[in-house]
Amino acid sequence: MGYVPSDYTSEAPMNHSENAFILTIACTDACGLVGAFSSLIASMGGNITEANHHTDIKTGKAFLRFVFTNKTGSADDLRAAIQPLTEKYAADCSVYDANKPMKVVIAVSRFGHCLQELIHRQLAGILPIEICAVLSNHEDMRGFVEWAGIPYHYLPVSKENKAEQEQQIRSLFQSHDAELLILARYMQILSADMCRDFDGKAINIHHSFLPSFKGAKPYSQAHDKGVKIIGATAHYVTTDLDEGPIIEQAVERVDHSVSVEEFVNVGRDTETLALTRAVRWHAERRVMMHGNRTIVFK
Numbered sequence: 001m002g003y004v005p006s007d008y009t010s011e012a013p014m015n016h017s018e019n020a021f022i023l024t025i026a027c028t029d030a031c032g033l034v035g036a037f038s039s040l041i042a043s044m045g046g047n048i049t050e051a052n053h054h055t056d057i058k059t060g061k062a063f064l065r066f067v068f069t070n071k072t073g074s075a076d077d078l079r080a081a082i083q084p085l086t087e088k089y090a091a092d093c094s095v096y097d098a099n100k101p102m103k104v105v106i107a108v109s110r111f112g113h114c115l116q117e118l119i120h121r122q123l124a125g126i127l128p129i130e131i132c133a134v135l136s137n138h139e140d141m142r143g144f145v146e147w148a149g150i151p152y153h154y155l156p157v158s159k160e161n162k163a164e165q166e167q168q169i170r171s172l173f174q175s176h177d178a179e180l181l182i183l184a185r186y187m188q189i190l191s192a193d194m195c196r197d198f199d200g201k202a203i204n205i206h207h208s209f210l211p212s213f214k215g216a217k218p219y220s221q222a223h224d225k226g227v228k229i230i231g232a233t234a235h236y237v238t239t240d241l242d243e244g245p246i247i248e249q250a251v252e253r254v255d256h257s258v259s260v261e262e263f264v265n266v267g268r269d270t271e272t273l274a275l276t277r278a279v280r281w282h283a284e285r286r287v288m289m290h291g292n293r294t295i296v297f298k
């Protein structure tokens with residue numbers, strides 16, 4: 001099921017004209033760095049339609065993102081053309097086709113609110129992803145996913161078969177040449193090997209305003225504390241549970257009259273908002289890692 005453009009609201013991601021590319025650059029900052037890359041793009045006939053730049057003063061590291069149209073030349077031509085500058089600045093550069101939706105696999109357990117919104121936003125053309133498959137350790141979401149025309153893979157997991165089950169996840173991911181694994185309320189802790197293999201390619205939604213209330217039952221933890229704001233956090237998955245680099249967060253006010261059951265209901269909206277935004281930023285190549293933090297060019 002392909003990426004279906006639609007004339008949705010202004011929320012819709014920008015549909016780039018033909019031959020549009022994204023170039024991301026990370027390197028030690030240097031005088032003339034921005035000008036060097038923007039001039040190179042211009043010298044190739046490229047027209048920059050969006051430019052983002054941030055330098056972390058403390059570490060001296062620079063992060064750049066250019067979106068540009070280029071009547072001639074492929075992504076490979078561009079990769080070749082930027083090579084001299086890549087070497088000059090010892091830069092970590094990546095070139096992407098701006099019109100190619102990101103292939104993703106979604107993992108879910110029993111709660112489908114984040115999954116359903118991701119599917120809706122793809123169908124509505126407001127999220128530049130192609131959902132290739134959904135996997136789950138339960139059967140709860142099969143009906144909805146297959147109704148949406150997406151393959152559903154039931155992969156039960158236990159302490160005994162965890163390594164085998166995780167190999168099934170790897171195989172499914174590779175079989176679709178996917179770029180992102182989305183843990184959309186997937187309530188299984190990925191092993192260190194999986195975290196290594198999916199480094200920077202797996203996003204989880206945690207149902208609390210991290211770093212508060214890590215681990216299981218965060219709403220109960222928050223309610224017991226009598227918090228006045230609850231939230232959700234979308235982050236990259238690392239071996240340290242709920243410690244990965246944060247991409248997006250969303251919050252909502254609560255008060256003494258709100259039960260823990262209602263926390264869960266309110267949380268559905270904050271979880272969905274934080275995760276769909278994080279997936280959009282990631283799919284539009286707007287997120288760059290910097291240690292255990294992220295730079296997000298919105």
Ligand SMILES: Nc1nc2c(c(=O)[nH]1)N[C@@H](CN(C=O)c1ccc(C(=O)N[C@@H](CCC(=O)O)C(=O)O)cc1)CN2
Nearest residue numbers: 186187188189190204205206215216237238239241242
């Ligand atoms: N390596 C990581 N794996 C996962 C992370 C992560 O940050 N690093 N986040 C979780 C999601 N999550 C909270 O957001 C979470 C999920 C599950 C548990 C947990 O204790 N699970 C139990 C089993 C629960 C069950 O079977 O229902 C367990 O795995 O033993 C804590 C936090 C996704 N994976």
